[in-house]
Amino acid sequence: MITELLNFTDAHKRCQDEGGILAEIPDMEAQRAINEKFPFYCNPDIWIGVNDIEEEKNFVNMLNEAVSYKNWYSGEPNNKDPKFIDDDGDCVRISSGVWRDASCSNTFPALCSQRQTIECKCPCSRMKNRVIIKNEEELLTKIDKMKKELAVKISLLSSSIRKKTCAVDPRPSASIVGGTISVVIIATVVGLIILSDLTRVINFCWKIILKRCNRKTRAAQKGMV
Numbered sequence: 474m475i476t477e478l479l480n481f482t483d484a485h486k487r488c489q490d491e492g493g494i495l496a497e498i499p500d501m502e503a504q505r506a507i508n509e510k511f512p513f514y515c516n517p518d519i520w521i522g523v524n525d526i527e528e529e530k531n532f533v534n535m536l537n538e539a540v541s542y543k544n545w546y547s548g549e550p551n552n553k554d555p556k557f558i559d560d561d562g563d564c565v566r567i568s569s570g571v572w573r574d575a576s577c578s579n580t581f582p583a584l585c586s587q588r589q590t591i592e593c594k595c596p597c598s599r600m601k602n603r604v605i606i607k608n609e610e611e612l613l614t615k616i617d618k619m620k621k622e623l624a625v626k627i628s629l630l631s632s633s634i635r636k637k638t639c640a641v642d643p644r645p646s647a648s649i650v651g652g653t654i655s656v657v658i659i660a661t662v663v664g665l666i667i668l669s670d671l672t673r674v675i676n677f678c679w680k681i682i683l684k685r686c687n688r689k690t691r692a693a694q695k696g697m698v
């Protein structure tokens with residue numbers, strides 16, 4: 474709701490500034506709700522998003538669509554505004570809970586809706602601050618500037634972050650440390666495997682030695698006999 478007294482055009486612009494448009498009343502239920510929220514004995518008339526500016530008696534909403542629900546006061550629309558005799562009545566206001574066509578130059582509060590406008594059917598919040606650069610040189614300068622702003626200083630990254638980001642680590646210490654750690658890990662694993670089987674290896678060798686000793690002993694005994 475725009476409470477400031479504005480003419481029809483300015484009221485619509487203000488609604489657009491708020492992200493909407495001058496509101497259309499879709500049905501009787503909505504009209505009743507509005508009349509309850511803004512009782513006529515407390516408020517002046519209110520602009521709504523209905524007009525016949527383009528074609529007389531062809532009342533449309535702010536998207537230039539035909540208006541299905543209408544709530545005219547008896548005798549309206551008459552293309553007249555008692556306060557502006559010389560002007561046409563091409564813009565619609567709620568007055569005492571019903572509609573009157575009135576001069577668009579008149580000033581009233583306005584009822585806005587959040588419906589998007591024809592000029593901005595895409596997400597308005599994103600398009601609102603867009604900057605269009607048509608000059609190629611200016612565009613390239615802007616891209617270079619953004620690159621510098623977004624560039625990451627690789628030298629400040631830790632080695633783990635470098636690996637995650639696939640950034641090359643040019644530091645000699647990184648490759649030396651990495652190589653040393655790899656060798657230590659491999660040596661440790663191999664050592665553990667050997668240690669775990671060492672007892673079996675010793676027993677196996679000891680059995681072979683004993684067998685050979687026994688054979689030699691038996692051969693010697695046979696020779697003596």
Ligand SMILES: [Ca+2]
Pocket residue numbers: 525529530552561562563564574
């Ligand atoms: Ca009219």
Ligand SMILES: [Ca+2]
Pocket residue numbers: 549550551552553554562573574575
């Ligand atoms: Ca009228």
